[in-house]
Amino acid sequence: MNKEQALLQRIANRLGRTEPLKEKPKRDAIGAPDFWREFKLSEEEKIQRFCESWRALTGVAEVVDSEAEALEVLKRWAQEENLKHLIRWDHPELENLGVDSLFESLGAKMEIWGRGETRSMKEIANDAEAGITWADYAVADTGTLALFSSREKARSVSLLPPIHIAIFRAEQLVTRIGEVMVKMDQMGREGGLPAGVNFITGPSRSADIENDLSIGVHGPKKVYALIIK
């Protein structure tokens, strides 16, 4: 018997079974409490709720009606933060939005994750002033972004630069985080779970020094969310 089997056997014995349980046990408490699953917001409410929660944690959030407006907002942010060096996900939505030419026109350098060698990619992300992602989902209730990793959608882009800008469409908003979790269970069953899923709610924070809230210990200090209707 190897160590794994021995452990399972030991556990089974302690629980009064002669051998480890092979069949999925029945249960009636699954997921969130029932009343919570009934919680649903309309699209307008979701947008509002997301922005409120996101801003409550010092995040900047703006809602726009068109791609053209989105670029205007990005331009303003870039100027306010004086961004000169950025890195972004290699995502078709970002491509189509035209962020590259926008930042080029502002005299800033935009790098694209994955179009280069691994080692240098990490270094580039580490040196960049801002990272731009296209969120897979956003959760209205808590003001949370859900980012699924892949070759093009690196975790480093939302983590290493001191500023993180996430863009998404209003239709990507869900009410509760559990809605994304259910999708992850499905992806798991279909064999399509990415290596990393990150739920991000606000900037990196700590209260380890005398309870004094400090922002940006290891992750981004500033977070921006741009919602396109």
Add this chain to the structure above:
Amino acid sequence: MSVKPALPLKERMKHAIADETLIAAVKKTTDRLEGGKLSSSEALGNWEEWRKQGSRIRSHVVEHLDYYLGQLIENVKKRGGHVHIADSAKEAVDIFLRITREKNAKSVIKSKSMVSEEVHVNKALEDIGVEVIESDLGEYIIQLFGEAPSHIIVPAIHKNRYQIKDKFNEISGENLTEDTPTLTAFARRQLRKAFLQADIGVSGCNFAIAETGSIVMFTNEGNGRMVTTLPPVHVAFMGMERLIPSFEDLETFVNLLPRSATGQKITTYVSVINGARQEGDLDGAQEFHLIIVDNGRSKILGDEEFQEVLNCIRCGACLNVCPVYRHIGGHAYGDVYPGPIGAVLTPLLRDDMETWGDLPYASSLCGACTEACPVRIPLHDMLVRHRARYVKLGLAPKWEQMAFKAWSKTFARPGRYKLSMKAARLMVPFMARDGFIEKGPLNMMGWTHARHFPSPAKQSFREQWSKLSGELKGGGDHE
């Protein structure tokens, strides 16, 4: 690997009580955390429903741990992860050292992990000359001081900014000021280099998802993400009970844990790691190892009186409300897990009542811990059960055994009881001040050392009652 505390409990407590900075810091922090918890759980609404759901899911997993752990192991492997089983603390360390050697690692960077604390990984690494760096800000600070964490959620709760500033300046030769942004920025600079250079990243695991073989971490600083994204090898330490069946269940704990721990609606990062990086990925660890640690846990299974303690999700809420913890801080508990959860868990994990069996006495049995616990573990009942076992094993001090025998004899007979209360009331004028006894005799000393004992009422309840009931009968119906 020492399993005995350096000093006995009473001595540890004396040290703690004498440390005024510590008491003030602990009080301030626990007040903040407890206040945050109350307002955020109230804002969520239906808190009791959430607790019930949390407790039911966790109990179900613990009762069927053989199934879910088997499922987890299988799924981690399916994703290409390496699974290791550690029966004891020593095995856990040995496994980790073996990985370190195989990878020829020179430096290890860690994000917070109670289990790695529990098995004492850092010391072993230092002994073989591997650099090990704690990256959670609080852990980084206490590592520089060469101390152990004193709170599950806020490990450096007992250090103030001046002490921290001096320490930072001492190691860097810089001249930093004591404001938080400066201190934080310094740690950020120091640690960023370490994240990028480390050979192995170590994390804990708040929950493992059996159905997908994933591990989930709740963090605020981003260091958990760093250690799993940047170094080529990621090793996660996991207590063998930290499982939930599916992601769907995670929703309940995303709502319960951060609120109970810090009063946040959700932690800044909830990070899910589904094994090593996948084909084509350019970041994320290339290799994933999961060390599943028993170290005394399986002995708690099947123990009707204590099995439920394995439901614990390590939120720290029971610490924040505990009057004893608030008074003595974490180190006085002598081991990794402080507060009420520590007082229940440590004697079980160590399986040594002689050394650790007095810990359950570090409680006022007020029940605040049980009320605070998001997964409804009956902590104060367990503390009583521990004490009962302690007495049964004949480990309680002789005088106490005698005193309790006398008490029980007195309480068993109304006549004796009345007489003793009368005697007590006669003594009161010699001992009490403003209705409280500040220095009690003999066996009351343990109590009155740290707080005042209410003096017995001038008239007993029975005496008042016979008078009152007479009045009530005569008074007629007021409504």
